[in-house]
Amino acid sequence: MKIKALIIALSLTVLSGCATTPALTNIKNPLRDKDPFESFNRSTSTFNDRFDEYAFQPIAQAYSDILPRFVQTGIGNFFGNINDVWTALNSFMQGNAQDGFSDVMRVSLNSTFGFLGLLDIASEVRIPKHRRDFGQTLGVWGVPAGPYIVLPFLGPSVMRDTLALPIDYYADVWSYYRPVSIRNTGTVIRLVDKRAGYLGTTSLLEEAALDKYAFIRDAYLQRIAGQIEDAKDSKQIREDYKAMQDERDEEAKKELKELSDPDTSTAPAVKPLSEEVKDGQK
Amino acid sequence: MLKKILLGLLAGSALLFGSVGAASAADEAPDALIKRISNEVLDVAKNDKDIQAGNKQKVLDLVEAKVLPYIDFQRMTELAAGRNWRSATPDQQQELVKQFRTLLVYTYSGALSQVKDQRLEFKPFRADPQDTEVEVRSQVVTARVGDAIQLNYRLSKTAQGWKIYDINVLGAWLIETYKGNFADQIAKTGMDGLIKFLSDKNAKLAISYSKTNKS
Numbered sequence: 001m002k003i004k005a006l007i008i009a010l011s012l013t014v015l016s017g018c019a020t021t022p023a024l025t026n027i028k029n030p031l032r033d034k035d036p037f038e039s040f041n042r043s044t045s046t047f048n049d050r051f052d053e054y055a056f057q058p059i060a061q062a063y064s065d066i067l068p069r070f071v072q073t074g075i076g077n078f079f080g081n082i083n084d085v086w087t088a089l090n091s092f093m094q095g096n097a098q099d100g101f102s103d104v105m106r107v108s109l110n111s112t113f114g115f116l117g118l119l120d121i122a123s124e125v126r127i128p129k130h131r132r133d134f135g136q137t138l139g140v141w142g143v144p145a146g147p148y149i150v151l152p153f154l155g156p157s158v159m160r161d162t163l164a165l166p167i168d169y170y171a172d173v174w175s176y177y178r179p180v181s182i183r184n185t186g187t188v189i190r191l192v193d194k195r196a197g198y199l200g201t202t203s204l205l206e207e208a209a210l211d212k213y214a215f216i217r218d219a220y221l222q223r224i225a226g227q228i229e230d231a232k233d234s235k236q237i238r239e240d241y242k243a244m245q246d247e248r249d250e251e252a253k254k255e256l257k258e259l260s261d262p263d264t265s266t267a268p269a270v271k272p273l274s275e276e277v278k279d280g281q282k
Numbered sequence: 283m284l285k286k287i288l289l290g291l292l293a294g295s296a297l298l299f300g301s302v303g304a305a306s307a308a309d310e311a312p313d314a315l316i317k318r319i320s321n322e323v324l325d326v327a328k329n330d331k332d333i334q335a336g337n338k339q340k341v342l343d344l345v346e347a348k349v350l351p352y353i354d355f356q357r358m359t360e361l362a363a364g365r366n367w368r369s370a371t372p373d374q375q376q377e378l379v380k381q382f383r384t385l386l387v388y389t390y391s392g393a394l395s396q397v398k399d400q401r402l403e404f405k406p407f408r409a410d411p412q413d414t415e416v417e418v419r420s421q422v423v424t425a426r427v428g429d430a431i432q433l434n435y436r437l438s439k440t441a442q443g444w445k446i447y448d449i450n451v452l453g454a455w456l457i458e459t460y461k462g463n464f465a466d467q468i469a470k471t472g473m474d475g476l477i478k479f480l481s482d483k484n485a486k487l488a489i490s491y492s493k494t495n496k497s
Contacts, residue, residue: 197429200396207487208389210463210479218462223453240419243406 008143034148035217041150045213048155060195074118079190081110081117086171090132094140096234102127128241133168135161139228148217156220312437312444313407315352316418320402323348327397338491341391354445355383362460370473381480388487400424414439
């Protein structure tokens with residue numbers, strides 16, 4: 001509890017410092033104090049876009065095109081499992097023991113029966129997957145997001161989440177893997193796999209936005225605020241999840257029934273073997 | 283037990299909504315409406331060979347026919363324009379609605395043309411029968427399980443039935459996101475400038491879409 005208070009106090013101090021130090025901020029428009037670092041952010045965004053266009057995206061595209069689907073899935077699952085470890089801890093820190101225990105269950109199942117996380121058995125048995133990091137936990141604790149910041153290579157963030165990054169890094173199980181060469185290769189693959197997950201969106205953003213930078217910023221800020229609201233409202237989310245699973249089960253049962261019911265089935269009727277032989281002999 | 287309650291609530295709300303003039307299309311319940319048009323559109327997008335081959339014009343036609351009648355572009359534009367709406371002339375307002383509508387159709391079609399094997403799942407619909415503004419929540423499920431894309435709709439009840447006036451993708455509401463873009467552009471170049479910007483953008487999109495029309 002003391003550590004929690006300390007972290008909140010530190011974050012608030014830094015955040016309030018940022019808001020009131022004229023030298024650090026560049027407020028052009030008093031209504032837009034959600035983005036006091038706008039000029040820096042725009043430059044970094046442009047840099048990130050170039051990097052993405054010339055390096056990151058082509059590599060991710062190649063990864064997506066060349067590697068067989070099951071390999072990509074395995075890679076995604078492996079690092080997803082590693083993420084789940086920290087997610088579990090964050091669930092607990094957010095006061096959400098139920099989600100915490102289900103996250104721990106995910107890691108246990110996937111690490112053992114899922115061959116160190118290559119297979120996502122937990123999702124097969126319908127254990128929900130959460131995405132929680134320390135920045136989100138701080139948000140749930142009440143720490144305000146602070147100004148929007150675009151990080152080099154990493155992309156959109158907010159002050160609170162940026163400050164939480166070192167903690168996310170040290171908590172990440174993969175960052176302790178030896179030898180370093182494999183760890184670094186793994187990290188690159190992890191990032192490429194992540195990028196491959198949203199290859200279609202860049203062109204979409206170009207089409208949709210009048211000002212891509214502002215569009216992404218406003219969408220991003222809404223998104224993380226929504227995630228924090230959801231994290232606080234986890235009971236409702238769990239109930240929704242269960243209701244959806246039930247519906248999926250109903251659908252599956254219906255489909256199964258239709259397939260096996262000879263009257264309504266649209267599947268080709270299976271002829272008895274003797275008939276098949278006769279047809280073949282004709 | 284909980285499952286029964288939830289199913290009961292779902293069935294109950296469906297009945298309540300459905301019982302109000304069930305035969306008329308204008309009285310279709312909002313969640314039933316979204317389910318219907320979403321599934322119709324997805325089915326076509328996934329199974330039509332031309333669309334899968336990249337014919338975006340066909341996607342546009344599909345969207346025009348199946349989705350557009352249920353979207354309230356007037357309200358969307360008004361909300362996105364914010365304070366600036368009232369200071370615009372009726373001509374400007376009309377033109378802005380037209381251009382924004384075109385942009386949204388292109389954007390939506392663009393998203394739809396990337397559909398390959400995604401599935402749509404609907405979250406429990408929670409609303410009172412007398413609500414005139416509701417939210418329908420769904421998600422797009424891809425092969426990467428656990429990466430479901432949130433897709434929610436806000437609908438309002440009009441004389442012509444329920445109409446969509448806002449869409450949420452990945453946690454961001456469209457209107458809220460466009461507000462900033464609109465306000466910035468108007469601050470820089472005025473309402474006419476915004477309209478011109480949109481129409482130039484739409485013209486470029488039109489060219490790129492017609493290029494994909496192979497049929």
